[in-house]
Amino acid sequence: MANDIYKTDELIARDIDAYLEKHQHKTMLRFITCGSVDDGKSTLIGRLLYDSKMIFEDQLALLEADSKRVGTQGQEIDFALLVDGLAAEREQGITIDVAYRFFATDRRKFIVADTPGHEQYTRNMVTGASTADLAVILIDARKGVLTQTRRHSYLAHLVGIRNIVLAINKMDLVDYDQARYDSIIGDYRAFAEQIGIDGFQAIPISGLKGDNIASKSDATPWYQGPTLLDYLETVEIDQSRMIERPFRMAVQWVNRPNLDFRGFSGQIASGRIKPGDAVRILPGSTSSTVERVVTMDGDLSEAGAGQSVTLTLADEIDCSRGQVITPAGQPLEVADQFEATIVWMAQEPMIPGRAYIMKIGTTQATVTVTDEKYQVNVNTMAHEPGKILALNGIGVCNIATSKAIPFEPYAENPDLGGFILIDRLNNATVGAGMIHFALRRSHNLPWQTIDVDRNAHAAIKNQQPRLLWLTGLSGSGKTTIANLVEKKLHAMGRHTFLLDGTNVRQGLNKDLGFTDADRVENIRRIGEVAKLMTDAGLIVLTAFISPFRSERRMVRQLFPKGEFVEIFIDTPIEVAESRDQKGLYEQARRGDLKNFTGIDSAYEPPEAPEIRIDTTRLSAEEAAEAIIESLSMSF
Amino acid sequence: MTTLTHLQRLESESIHIMREVVAEVERPVMLYSVGKDSAVMLHLAKKAFYPSTPPFPLLHVDTTWKFQDMYRLREKAAREAGMELLVYRNPEALARGINPFDHGSLHTDLWKTEGLKQALDEYGFDAAFGGARRDEEKSRAKERVFSFRSANHRWDPKNQRPELWKLYNARKAKGESIRVFPLSNWTELDIWQYIHLEQIEIVPLYLSAPRPTVIRDGLILMVDDHRFPLREGEEVRMRSIRFRTLGCYPLTGAVESEAATLTEVIQEMLLTTTSERQGRAIDHDQSASMEKKKQEGYF
Numbered sequence: 001m002a003n004d005i006y007k008t009d010e011l012i013a014r015d016i017d018a019y020l021e022k023h024q025h026k027t028m029l030r031f032i033t034c035g036s037v038d039d040g041k042s043t044l045i046g047r048l049l050y051d052s053k054m055i056f057e058d059q060l061a062l063l064e065a066d067s068k069r070v071g072t073q074g075q076e077i078d079f080a081l082l083v084d085g086l087a088a089e090r091e092q093g094i095t096i097d098v099a100y101r102f103f104a105t106d107r108r109k110f111i112v113a114d115t116p117g118h119e120q121y122t123r124n125m126v127t128g129a130s131t132a133d134l135a136v137i138l139i140d141a142r143k144g145v146l147t148q149t150r151r152h153s154y155l156a157h158l159v160g161i162r163n164i165v166l167a168i169n170k171m172d173l174v175d176y177d178q179a180r181y182d183s184i185i186g187d188y189r190a191f192a193e194q195i196g197i198d199g200f201q202a203i204p205i206s207g208l209k210g211d212n213i214a215s216k217s218d219a220t221p222w223y224q225g226p227t228l229l230d231y232l233e234t235v236e237i238d239q240s241r242m243i244e245r246p247f248r249m250a251v252q253w254v255n256r257p258n259l260d261f262r263g264f265s266g267q268i269a270s271g272r273i274k275p276g277d278a279v280r281i282l283p284g285s286t287s288s289t290v291e292r293v294v295t296m297d298g299d300l301s302e303a304g305a306g307q308s309v310t311l312t313l314a315d316e317i318d319c320s321r322g323q324v325i326t327p328a329g330q331p332l333e334v335a336d337q338f339e340a341t342i343v344w345m346a347q348e349p350m351i352p353g354r355a356y357i358m359k360i361g362t363t364q365a366t367v368t369v370t371d372e373k374y375q376v377n378v379n380t381m382a383h384e385p386g387k388i389l390a391l392n393g394i395g396v397c398n399i400a401t402s403k404a405i406p407f408e409p410y411a412e413n414p415d416l417g418g419f420i421l422i423d424r425l426n427n428a429t430v431g432a433g434m435i436h437f438a439l440r441r442s443h444n445l446p447w448q449t450i451d452v453d454r455n456a457h458a459a460i461k462n463q464q465p466r467l468l469w470l471t472g473l474s475g476s477g478k479t480t481i482a483n484l485v486e487k488k489l490h491a492m493g494r495h496t497f498l499l500d501g502t503n504v505r506q507g508l509n510k511d512l513g514f515t516d517a518d519r520v521e522n523i524r525r526i527g528e529v530a531k532l533m534t535d536a537g538l539i540v541l542t543a544f545i546s547p548f549r550s551e552r553r554m555v556r557q558l559f560p561k562g563e564f565v566e567i568f569i570d571t572p573i574e575v576a577e578s579r580d581q582k583g584l585y586e587q588a589r590r591g592d593l594k595n596f597t598g599i600d601s602a603y604e605p606p607e608a609p610e611i612r613i614d615t616t617r618l619s620a621e622e623a624a625e626a627i628i629e630s631l632s633m634s635f
Numbered sequence: 636m637t638t639l640t641h642l643q644r645l646e647s648e649s650i651h652i653m654r655e656v657v658a659e660v661e662r663p664v665m666l667y668s669v670g671k672d673s674a675v676m677l678h679l680a681k682k683a684f685y686p687s688t689p690p691f692p693l694l695h696v697d698t699t700w701k702f703q704d705m706y707r708l709r710e711k712a713a714r715e716a717g718m719e720l721l722v723y724r725n726p727e728a729l730a731r732g733i734n735p736f737d738h739g740s741l742h743t744d745l746w747k748t749e750g751l752k753q754a755l756d757e758y759g760f761d762a763a764f765g766g767a768r769r770d771e772e773k774s775r776a777k778e779r780v781f782s783f784r785s786a787n788h789r790w791d792p793k794n795q796r797p798e799l800w801k802l803y804n805a806r807k808a809k810g811e812s813i814r815v816f817p818l819s820n821w822t823e824l825d826i827w828q829y830i831h832l833e834q835i836e837i838v839p840l841y842l843s844a845p846r847p848t849v850i851r852d853g854l855i856l857m858v859d860d861h862r863f864p865l866r867e868g869e870e871v872r873m874r875s876i877r878f879r880t881l882g883c884y885p886l887t888g889a890v891e892s893e894a895a896t897l898t899e900v901i902q903e904m905l906l907t908t909t910s911e912r913q914g915r916a917i918d919h920d921q922s923a924s925m926e927k928k929k930q931e932g933y934f
Binding site for chain 1: 638639640641642643644645646647650651654655657658681682683684685686687688769770776777794796797798799800801802804806807808819820822824825828831832898899901902905906
């Protein structure tokens with residue numbers, strides 16, 4: 001047997017240069033094998049290594065000796081021994097999650113991700129599948145479609161693997177019975193359609209005997225399809241698909257060898273790029289044109305998906321790690337709230353509201369799960385309610401990030417829609433996620449209907465209600481800062497609400513003008529609404545000029561001690577007037593706008609605000625940080 | 636633009652890994668052992684950061700017992716890359732005159748394992764690139780690309796991070812460090828094909844030539860300098876040999892060969908029938924020895 005397969009490759013001996021030339025044009029396929037211990041997975045992998053001549057003579061001699069000594073196949077070679085070296089390690093208590101094995105044929109190089117073990121199956125399989133182009137799902141022909149077959153298929157599909165091979169193994173043990181084979185395919189097809197698998201390639205094999213692995217088996221004359229190796233050698237790989245999509249490249253590193261060169265290095269996630277292409281940098285609004293596509297082997301006239309390159313741009317613009325370069329006409333969506341599937345990989349469960357670090361593309365952000373919609377039971381595919389996510393749990397969640405992230409849905413572009421979650425304390429990788437789509441803020445505002453007392457409202461949100469009262473001149477930056485603070489609180493998993501001129505003056509207080517009396521009534525109503533909202537357990541932010549001390553004191557008195565936080569946005573009138581974004585000061589100076597605070601109506605600065613923000617020293621972002629910081633003591 | 640070849644994909648992946656490390660850690664270093672894998676890794680580093688010089692130094696943890704040809708190429712390669720070359724020799728091993736003839740496994744422990752730890756500590760490196768491949772050995776098949784070490788350089792196999800997609804988590808506590816293996820997915824054949832394709836300079840010892848040798852304990856050893864003590868009955872003979880891996884010359888077995896060019900070496904390798912690590916005395920103890928050495932901090 002060994003001599004047959006291990007005959008010298010004639011081309012290597014005769015013309016090594018021709019051989020090398022041929023092998024330089026090989027492509028690469030990464031795949032994962034999914035099956036339980038008894039499905040013959042190790043035997044199949046061992047067989048593939050053997051049939052593609054990856055086993056050296058010394059290993060083969062060892063294998064033959066071991067097979068006789070401890071093998072399960074009598075005098076025949078036990079291929080499983082080639083890959084089962086991990087058993088010993090398991091006894092030593094070493095965690096085996098994913099082992100990678102390599103083999104090559106004349107047409108392709110293969111990397112096989114092998115994931116043994118049952119306990120950690122979800123975590124391990126998702127890890128192995130994340131880099132795979134294809135999944136080989138093994139079925140024992142005697143047993144047919146089992147719960148684990150469904151589980152493996154679901155996970156492969158979840159991670160976005162489009163190519164699925166259903167390897168119906170141990171055909172020798174069912175006498176190569178076509179009816180058996182057909183009935184398994186029928187069962188599988190029904191299930192596959194149900195979870196959204198479009199198609200799959202079924203192959204009747206015997207890992208042990210080698211049927212339909214490298215060569216067509218005489219025992220299955222009724223099977224007309226490819227052998228397993230044929231199929232692996234010819235199936236289209238994902239990279240070919242990604243190149244047809246719009247150009248996207250996350251900037252990994254800014255390449256600045258000297259003052260004359262500034263390049264942006266990264267690996268192209270999808271599409272193609274060439275000098276002269278108009279590009280846009282996200283997040284942000286900067287645009288430019290590609291000047292050069294630089295590599296050490298010389299500038300390229302075009303580069304595409306999968307290549308690591310360095311781009312230079314025609315304009316001196318700001319672009320840094322974490323930003324994504326896209327075509328000017330096909331930019332990415334940028335968002336800070338998403339629906340995503342999360343797979344939990346740590347012993348300590350995922351808890352909504354807890355902050356984690358998210359790495360997506362080349363950027364990192366703080367992220368919280370704001371709402372767990374449901375969990376998926378990986379054995380039944382049933383959707384079940386859940387509050388947390390335990391190890392190996394899979395949940396569909398809403399998440400909020402601390403900053404805007406350029407992304408694409410995972411199904412369309414894994415590089416821009418897949419993320420990992422990192423524990424902030426021990427830096428462990430605790431979860432993996434796949435973005436479905438962005439949520440618009442309005443979809444995700446908290447809405448309270450439960451009619452119990454204020455403590456209960458607060459307790460269920462796991463927070464202390466607060467009223468953050470921002471006061472300051474028109475143009476001082478109240479609304480901008482309040483918005484940033486709310487965004488940060490939201491990303492921390494806090495339940496918040498922002499009351500400002502836009503949502504109060506146009507509705508509730510639409511009947512009020514700007515006389516002193518109306519101003520007082522305006523503040524009173526806002527105070528009352530804020531009171532109701534804190535009763536509901538919320539952290540309320542308000543951004544109103546609120547010029548008079550007495551009204552601010554009135555509002556303060558509505559609240560329990562410590563709940564009202566007065567924040568003075570301190571901006572000198574000259575500065576506020578110079579900003580005058582809405583042109584209000586100008587109108588007031590002309591006399592077109594009466595009773596304008598700071599011009600013809602007084603502003604009484606707070607005497608002892610809880611927090612004072614000097615906007616001549618701090619940017620809006622820094623101000624928001626400072627506010628969060630002083631609050632965190634009391635949260 | 637067609638589909639990338641397997642070598643292009645491997646190259647691109649390695650470059651991506653190196654850039655991630657440089658972007659996310661404070662003080663990276665590249666362990667440079669002068670072997671063929673190091674040669675490929677250095678070449679990839681040049682590509683990753685071109686036109687910049689790779690923004691980290693090369694570190695050679697020396698044992699004073701490497702082949703003379705290796706020392707020559709080491710200096711040349713660093714000079715040509717324009718990179719700083721740090722050579723570290725464990726002062727204790729130097730003082731005690733530790734050598735492979737008299738001290739057995741202590742030689743590896745002190746020079747390499749201890750030497751590496753000392754060097755990383757002395758310079759404060761928090762990430763070190765190494766040229767290990769997953770296909771080298773069974774125990775490496777499951778090794779991560781980013782392998783974390785505690786502040787005292789222990790490798791905790793139970794506590795390694797899952798690696799998904801190409802998202803490497805490089806966050807670590809103060810004192811912890813990462814060993815990074817950008818060649819994880821390369822095989823020996825990939826390395827040779829790439830050296831051939833990219834015309835990367837390698838130590839001449841990989842190519843066959845007549846060299847002074849003795850046969851000891853079943854290994855063909857090269858008598859590379861005068862420090863090689865001959866045992867009774869041993870005589871130095873010229874043999875046409877080459878090496879498949881390179882380390883300390885008294886510990887590295889050669890193969891008899893007539894393959895004097897790179898293509899002939901590849902040809903011979905493809906037609907050969909024994910696995911690569913056979914020539915290394917260090918692995919001969921027991922199959923789990925690599926695992927054990929790794930836990931102790933050997934690369």
